[in-house]
Structures are given as structure tokens and as C-alpha cells.
Amino acid sequence: MFQVFSGVWALLIGIVLIMLGNGMHFTLIGLRGGIEEFSAAELAIVTSGYFVGFLSGARYTPVLIRRVGHVRVFAALGSFMSAGLISFPLLTEPWAWTLLRLLVGFCMSGIYVAAESWLNNAATNETRGKMLSAYMIAQTLGIIGAQGLLSLGDAGTSVLFIGASILVSISFAPILLSVAPAPVVEVAKPMPLRKLFLGSPLGTVGIFLLGTIYATQSGMGAVFGTQIGLSASQIALFVAMLFAGALLLQYPIGWLSDQMDRRKLIFAAACIGLASCTVGWVTEGGLWPLMAAAFFAGGVTTPLYALLLAYTNDFLSADEMPAASGGLVFTFGLGAIGGPLATGWAMQSIGPFAFWLVLGATFGAIAFYALYRMTKRSPVPVSQTESYLGVLPTASPVAVEAAGAWAAEQAEAEREADAQS
Secondary structure (H helix, E strand, O other), X not given: OHHHHOOOHHHHXXXXXXXXXXXXXXXXXXXXXXXXXXXXXXXHHHHHHHHHHHHHHHHHHHXXXXXXXXXXXXXXXXXXXXHHHHHHHHOOOHHHHHHHHHHHHHHHHHHHHHHHHHHHHHOXXXXXXXXXXXXXXXXXXXXXXXXXXXXXXXXXXXXXXXXXXXXXXXXXXXXXXXXXXOOOOOOOOOOOHHHHHHHOHHHHHHHHHHHHHHHHHHHHHHHHHHHOOOXXXXXXXXXXXXXXXXXXXXXXXXXXXXXXXXXXXXXXXXXXXXXXXXXXXHOOOOHHHHHHHHHHXXXXXXXXXXXXXXXXXXXXXXXXXXXXXXXXXXXXXXXXXXXXXXXXHHHHHOOOOHHHHHHHHHHHHHXXXXXXXXXXXXXOOHHHOOXXXXXXXXXXXXXXXXXXXXXXXXXXXXXXXXXXX
């Protein structure tokens, strides 16, 4: 185990520090936006700006890396992101925040591409699964830990934004000073959406809808907490519960994924999400019901992403997986851009608890469509499915492609072992 991580420990430490800074900034937007009296619709536009930048970064960072080099792009993106974070309290206008969020989203996506390229280059076929899992855990722990750091300052001042900027700045030191060679970044051209849909309607539609859910949870959760009058520490706990649920439910859902018809599991997970949102909606602000709703609604979101990726790969050849990964990441990004806009409009029109209404309706749509697809296609035998690997919705096409390749190799090895026994 030590040998597996000896070459990537600096990268994992750096990722935790980056996610501490980025996780702080996500919640700070809702907290400071409430103090500045931004409306839910304005903060929704600000949130969507991040995902516009994120989608653009995933597309153009590989091009930049090929032009000027891996290390230069990595360092430049880190510098711009740090500058963007520290600029939020200086420019407290919705239009300025939208532009800054677009910048931060672009930089963060590019950082993911660079970091995941490094990780994938350091991995072998035998260690890739463990490395990707450790990378995803490091990301999630960073986001959860970031919520605890919010108690160290006041969102109404510049202190916490400065802290987030410092964390991002120092995160690059262990990575850039390590001796790991800079890899060549190769990302397959995304598969056309029509072809992707024809190959896996449920995977394509499900990923799009899940994009709206994830962006709403991560971007509008703090806005919701602010508008219903939660304290800063309660809002931080609420956001932390969204990601803590994902950390704890990933393994059992992943295990079940390799044992049964994945459409049934997608349906069940979406129903749990719908039930959780119903609890959040009807309890009207009870603290612990809200935390429980956040735990389970957030808890099924990340596993659903990996589950939908694995289900889509079940219908693809190994040669098609890289292009399909890019198409799915793009589809998810489109949903992530639209989700906060729809939620912000609903919260502005109906009230803050429309947050749960929109989330619940989207979970319900995934469940309904999974149920419908069960009547249109026979299940793939469990022995012929690809292996499941927990991939976070924030992963770039590099990690999604690597996870797909690992899943295909793992499944093929298991089939060969079964044939020989």
C-alpha cells in the first residue's frame, strides 16, 4: 500500500488543501450573498457561472497544456484562482461575482484535468482503482473539512475569503515541488449527444438531471440555509451533511451495483433522494430533519453519478468508453448550469423551501425514467456488467476515462477468472 501512494502523496495533500479552499468559497457565496442582500435568482446566476467556467475548463485546459506545458498551466490556473477568491469581498456586485465564479470554475476544472493526468500517469493497471478511490476520498474530505473552517471567521468580512485564497495558494507547493514527471494530457473528443442517447437513454438523461441536482445542492444549499434563517455554523453543518452522506453511502451502493440490475438500484437511490427532499420540505425548517434530509439527499447523489456512468459503460465497447466519458461529462455540465437557475427562480417565486421542491421533482424524474426504461430493454446480466468505481461529479474527463478503463479491465479479469474456475 505504501508503494502505491509513495509517488502521489504530494498530489493528494495538495488536492485536500485545494478542496478546503474551494469548499469554503462555495458556502461563503451563500453566506456573504445573504449579507449583501442578493436575491435567490441573482445567486443562482452566480452559481451557474461557476459551472459554465467548469465546463469550459474541462474542454480547453488540455489544449493549453499541449501549448505551454503541464506545470505552467497548473501554476497559472492556481494563481488566477487564488486571485479570484480574494476578489469576492472587494467586488460585491452580482455581475462581478458571476464573472469571478466563471473564472474560479474554469481554473478549478483545469486543475482537476492537470491533477488527474498526473494521478493517472503514476498509476498502473493494478493500482489505478486504489489511486482513484483515494483521490475521490481526498476531495470529499477536503469539502467536508472546509465547512469546519468557516467557524474561524465572519463571512461579513474578508477574513474567510483570504483564508480560502491562502489554502489554494499553498496547495500547489507540494505538487509542483514533487519529482513526479509531467504527463502528456490526452482527452478523447466527446461522443455526440445523439449517439450517446441512442446507446444509453437512461445514462444520458440521468446524468443530465443529476447535474441539476448536484449543482443545486452544492451551489444553492447555503443560499437556502441563509434564507430560512440558519446560523453560519448551522449552514456549514448542512452543507457538510450533503457530502458526508456521499462519503458513507458510496461503498454500499457500489457493492449493490455489482450484484443486481443497475436500473433497479438507480430507481431505488432516486426514490431515497425524493423521500429525503420530501422530509426537508414538509418539516419546514426543523434543524435535525433538515440535516437528515441533507445527509440522504446528498448521500445518494454522488453514488448515482458513478452508477449512471457504470450503467452507460455496460452498453459500450472499450473503444467507445473514452468518447462516451467526455459526452457524459459535457451532459452533466449542461444540467449543472441549468439546475441553479431553475432553483433560484423557484425560490424567488415560491419561497426558500422550493429548494427541496425542485430537488425532489428532479429525483422523481430520474426514478420515473429508470422505471420506464426497465420496460424498454432487457437487463444486462450481472456477469457481463462493468465494475463500479466511485467517481465524483466534479471529476474531469481524464478521471472519468481512467475509471472507465479500470472498470473494463477489472470486469474482463473477473470474467476470465470465472471461466478458468
